[in-house]
Amino acid sequence: MDDVKVLSFYGLASAAGVYVIFKALSGPKLDDIPALGSSNALLSFREVFRYIFGAKELCQEGYAKYPDSMFRVPNVDRWNVMATGHTLMEEIATAPESELSFYQSINEFLQTGYTMGWGIVNDPYHADVVKSSMTRNLGVLFPEVRDEIIVAFDDVLPLHDKEWLTVPAFDTMMQIVCRTSNRLFVGLPLCRDADFIKLSIDYAMDVIIAGQLINVFPAVGPLLSPRKKILRRASKHLTPIVAERFRKEQEPGEKFTDRPNDLITWLMDAAKGDERTVSAIVQRVLFVNFAAVRTSTDTFTHVLYDIAALSSSQVERVVRKEGWTRASLNRMYKIDSFLAESQRYWGIGTLSLGRKVVNKDGFTFSNGTTLPYGTYLHSPMWSVHHDPGMASAYVRWLPILKLRQSEEVGSAKYQVITTTLDYLPFGHGRHACPGRFFAAVELKAMLAHLVLNYDVQFVDGKRPANQYMASACLPDSSAKIMFRRRHRD
Numbered sequence: 001m002d003d004v005k006v007l008s009f010y011g012l013a014s015a016a017g018v019y020v021i022f023k024a025l026s027g028p029k030l031d032d033i034p035a036l037g038s039s040n041a042l043l044s045f046r047e048v049f050r051y052i053f054g055a056k057e058l059c060q061e062g063y064a065k066y067p068d069s070m071f072r073v074p075n076v077d078r079w080n081v082m083a084t085g086h087t088l089m090e091e092i093a094t095a096p097e098s099e100l101s102f103y104q105s106i107n108e109f110l111q112t113g114y115t116m117g118w119g120i121v122n123d124p125y126h127a128d129v130v131k132s133s134m135t136r137n138l139g140v141l142f143p144e145v146r147d148e149i150i151v152a153f154d155d156v157l158p159l160h161d162k163e164w165l166t167v168p169a170f171d172t173m174m175q176i177v178c179r180t181s182n183r184l185f186v187g188l189p190l191c192r193d194a195d196f197i198k199l200s201i202d203y204a205m206d207v208i209i210a211g212q213l214i215n216v217f218p219a220v221g222p223l224l225s226p227r228k229k230i231l232r233r234a235s236k237h238l239t240p241i242v243a244e245r246f247r248k249e250q251e252p253g254e255k256f257t258d259r260p261n262d263l264i265t266w267l268m269d270a271a272k273g274d275e276r277t278v279s280a281i282v283q284r285v286l287f288v289n290f291a292a293v294r295t296s297t298d299t300f301t302h303v304l305y306d307i308a309a310l311s312s313s314q315v316e317r318v319v320r321k322e323g324w325t326r327a328s329l330n331r332m333y334k335i336d337s338f339l340a341e342s343q344r345y346w347g348i349g350t351l352s353l354g355r356k357v358v359n360k361d362g363f364t365f366s367n368g369t370t371l372p373y374g375t376y377l378h379s380p381m382w383s384v385h386h387d388p389g390m391a392s393a394y395v396r397w398l399p400i401l402k403l404r405q406s407e408e409v410g411s412a413k414y415q416v417i418t419t420t421l422d423y424l425p426f427g428h429g430r431h432a433c434p435g436r437f438f439a440a441v442e443l444k445a446m447l448a449h450l451v452l453n454y455d456v457q458f459v460d461g462k463r464p465a466n467q468y469m470a471s472a473c474l475p476d477s478s479a480k481i482m483f484r485r486r487h488r489d
């Protein structure tokens, strides 16, 4: 590095350090909430490191020590309050946005305005589109989802005879998830375009990295946002499609009757004002990609790593009897339970129910505790999912994973889409993931296709270790996995 670069590096690092300390000291006063480690923001660096290298153990310590209560853990620039026990968690899940804000919490973390556009911050109408139009259309569009799964698996796994093929697990699943999701979002042929798939995948990573940089370097961070670059790349593919739809819609005379049934159309129908422009719709399609693809890929890579011990007899029986429809997928109870259990056991994060107190007078819980304005809070999901009190709900099925008791399997109460205070991978309450209905259909269809058609094996015989980073719990993204076409005798 030359001198100017060295000086710039130290200058930026010092500015970031001063800013972080300033933020830590000027945050809301939380003296009544017990801290893990030192209660002094500057002396709690040991816990900060423990948090950065995996919040799981740290939060587990607090969960055991403070049941039905609260404790706080230090992040780099703030305290994060953890609420435990059903009563407090229910109050978080049901609190109105004007008291405990999901959007402020997530938008600050991702710096959504800079990284993905202020329209998304100001009018998150896509959540209703995903929850209503997308979910409503899942039955009629299922054959397309299924078709894309088959073609995508065939394309990314060019298998011959009885040979094993070794491929990178995460990247391969990411391709399949991205293509399948975009079959529903933008349709053929774009969902198979290599550059479009790559930019959708890159976008997710770029946004998370840029969001963190902007949080630490607020002054220069926005300059590092990938938004414009990605928009330019995406526009090449999406702008002509969206512009053509707007043009057809405005044509006098004939009604635009052959409108494709996809996310672009659903968004155009729901968007209002400034959000009803070509560039705003393009941005929104990218945002839904961001919410959908990485989350589903991480979840499915965990599932893939779990799959070796899965019996496929039940899947075969249902498919033989009823063929491939959404209804038959609904009856693949073991597939559903397997997915739910993989999500419970591993999850893709260790925290859930992220909110920020936005009422100027603070938020008072039923136990009398008031959290001041500006407090960030969560529930320690990993600890909830591994609470020994939950063990009786499961029977041991795989060496690690358990399935629900047989009488419970198939009950709506325990399906993967049913969120509860004990089952939080999709959150719970007001902001529970609206994409979970699609995610469940997509991932269950992928899982059933996988177990019916492929044998899967680890390269060295054991599950690759997870990567824990702050609140994330990610499946190993560099591990390879072996596939072979399944042969029926």
Ligand code: HEM
Pocket (backbone or CB within 6 Å): 102, 124, 126, 127, 130, 288, 291, 292, 293, 295, 296, 299, 348, 352, 353, 354, 424, 425, 426, 427, 428, 429, 430, 431, 432, 433, 434, 435, 436, 438, 439
């Ligand atoms: C396995 C895959 C997925 C996981 C684990 C997941 C998880 C989550 C979680 C934890 C939340 C926040 C809930 C809360 O704090 O209460 C959320 C919100 C959201 N998810 Fe998902 N998600 C997945 C797939 C998807 C898909 C496929 C879509 C879109 C098609 C989607 C769209 C959204 C949106 C739009 C929100 C914001 C909700 C709001 O504005 O209230 N997600 N998701």
